[in-house]
Amino acid sequence: MRAEVGVYGAGMELAPVVIDRLVEEARRAQKAAYAPYSGFPVGAAVLTEDGRVFRGCNVENSSFGLTVCAERNAVAAAVVAGARPIAVAVVANGTAVAPCGACRQVLAEFAAAMPVILSTATGDGRELTSLDALLPGAFVFTRPQGANGS
Ligand SMILES: [Zn+2]
Numbered sequence: 009m010r011a012e013v014g015v016y017g018a019g020m021e022l023a024p025v026v027i028d029r030l031v032e033e034a035r036r037a038q039k040a041a042y043a044p045y046s047g048f049p050v051g052a053a054v055l056t057e058d059g060r061v062f063r064g065c066n067v068e069n070s071s072f073g074l075t076v077c078a079e080r081n082a083v084a085a086a087v088v089a090g091a092r093p094i095a096v097a098v099v100a101n102g103t104a105v106a107p108c109g110a111c112r113q114v115l116a117e118f119a120a121a122m123p124v125i126l127s128t129a130t131g132d133g134r135e136l137t138s139l140d141a142l143l144p145g146a147f148v149f150t151r152p153q154g155a156n157g158s
Contacts, residue, residue, distance in 0.1 A: 022055075022095060022123050030055055030097035031127045031134070037063035037078060038099050038129060044068060045075075051099045051129075052078035052107075056091035079111035083118070093118045096139075097125040104133045112143040120146055 030053045038051025043066055050066045064082025068075045086093050096115055104126035121140040
């Protein structure tokens with residue numbers, strides 16, 4: 009399922025320095041995580057088409073279902089700034105973790121084959137993959153013919 013280092017979906021490649029920066033930004037975001045229930049802080053950073061980087065961390069809630077993941081918060085930060093994500097890095101403790109299904113679908117809204125960097129906070133076990141490898145067959149809304157008065 010995971011691509012080899014340096015191979016990304018849709019032919020997009022990230023320079024090692026860009027990968028390092030995204031992981032570092034995700035590490036910084038992880039430090040801001042609000043994870044009192046799971047004790048599992050996660051940080052994410054998205055690279056946008058205009059070269060900016062936006063961070064997100066998980067924000068848990070006592071009503072667990074309202075918890076929002078780091079990846080989706082990073083996407084929201086980018087979008088509110090008028091930017092569109094084209095790559096993402098995710099950092100967690102202990103082991104590199106892939107975005108959950110909900111986050112994969114949210115990321116696919118912007119670049120279905122974006123590079124995905126998975127890393128531990130210490131940088132061990134870094135993995136590079138792509139969103140189309142993690143989420144084949146992503147949902148894409150197609151307005152039915154004749155809907156909405158057209
Ligand atoms: Zn998620």
